[in-house]
Amino acid sequence: MATKSLHKKGSDLANSNRQLEILSNGIFQNGELPTFKNKISETSQFPLKAKKLEILQINVGYMCNQVCDHCHVDAGPDRKEIMTRDTMKQCLEVIKNSGAHTLDLTGGAPEMNPDFRWFVEEAAKVGIKDFIVRSNLTIIRANKKYYDLPEFFKKHNVHVVSSMPHWTRGKTDKQRGDGVFDKSIKALQELNAIGYGIPNSDLKLDLVYNPSGAFLPGDQMSMEKDFKKALLDDFGIQFHNLFAITNLPISRFLDYLIASENYEDYMYQLVEAYNPTAVANVMCTNTLSISWEGYLFDCDFNQMLELPVNSKVKHISEFNEDLLEGRNIVISQHCYGCTAGAGSSCQGEVT
């Protein structure tokens, strides 16, 4: 179980250029596996182009109370990158003026940003259709000052999306840290108690499943059935949907793949599971990811790889929806993670 971020450890892989080098060399350089660009060219899907903006995903900072083994953000308590209120104000302007129907706050643990509540209150006033906060659940139990988060979410009709790697304690704690399972269960029960996740409730509670190792997620619908049964039988917990998300080979997951000698096999798995139908619906085509500093990226993964949008508009302060639409999406081999099997996005499968 990790205790420090790659950045804090001074790891080679904290450097995004190093990650991109790894993803372009070896089996992709010697032609053993096709590059993502060549693969999508086979079905004339290159270049991938951004469609109409539907989802604004804002990363309000990399600080987190957890240090999960496979975190693509390399988040943790030692990360100090936090979005300022000034940048949040610029985001609010964009939220007001853009046609996006979904606002998706992520981190780190977004709740740890000191201006998080202010931002949620202001953003909720804009009346966006679907207002998501990606909460890791344990934050709700981490400190007294967070105990009222479920009520706060309810007050602003926030759609809560939370990670839950497995319905068993062992698999969850192995990936996310000792005690995470019990705290998550407690937090889910609290959310259920005020109406979150109950069938037909407007208070949406969805869970995110991502595999605990070097394998792909199974069928989302079957996993959801298994999760629902186990959580209800064992803990009386209910939730709405399960999003099955594939781990992308970047940051701490890439570090894990290399250290466990699974990197090449994992890339083979991703390429073999490549599904051209998923390419048409990958999230980068309708999402914009905004970093804690206000820079724009095609997705949260590109943000972590420091691959900015291919557009004249680079920063939230210069936001222009028309200029951003139709831009060419920036790709590398990590993109295979979103096109494997039924596809993968922050909203789960895409086919």
Add this chain to the structure above:
Amino acid sequence: MSKTYYDPADLKKFGKITEWSEELGNKFFEYYGKVFEEGALSAREKSLIALAVSHTEQCPYCIDAYSQDGLQRGITKEEMMEAIHVGAAIKGGATLVHGVQMMNKINKLDG
């Protein structure tokens, strides 16, 4: 020639058996795919059966394939190990039930 009989990389080449006998190969893979679809048994149950049989057949390729398949389906390691015990129990039982034949023979010859 390779110095070992089994190479993990060969599993990826399984589909190539079709090259030397196209019709039979295609029919086999079509059948194989159909067998593992959801049916009266769930795909999850079939995966566990396949894992147990992989062990009784002692097929290293199948063990790799269905260990990974089980993980992807969220099957726990405890469930997978129990499935293998089912296979082992049948294997052991199959050996031991022949003890009755031995007893019959001994009783006949030396009764």
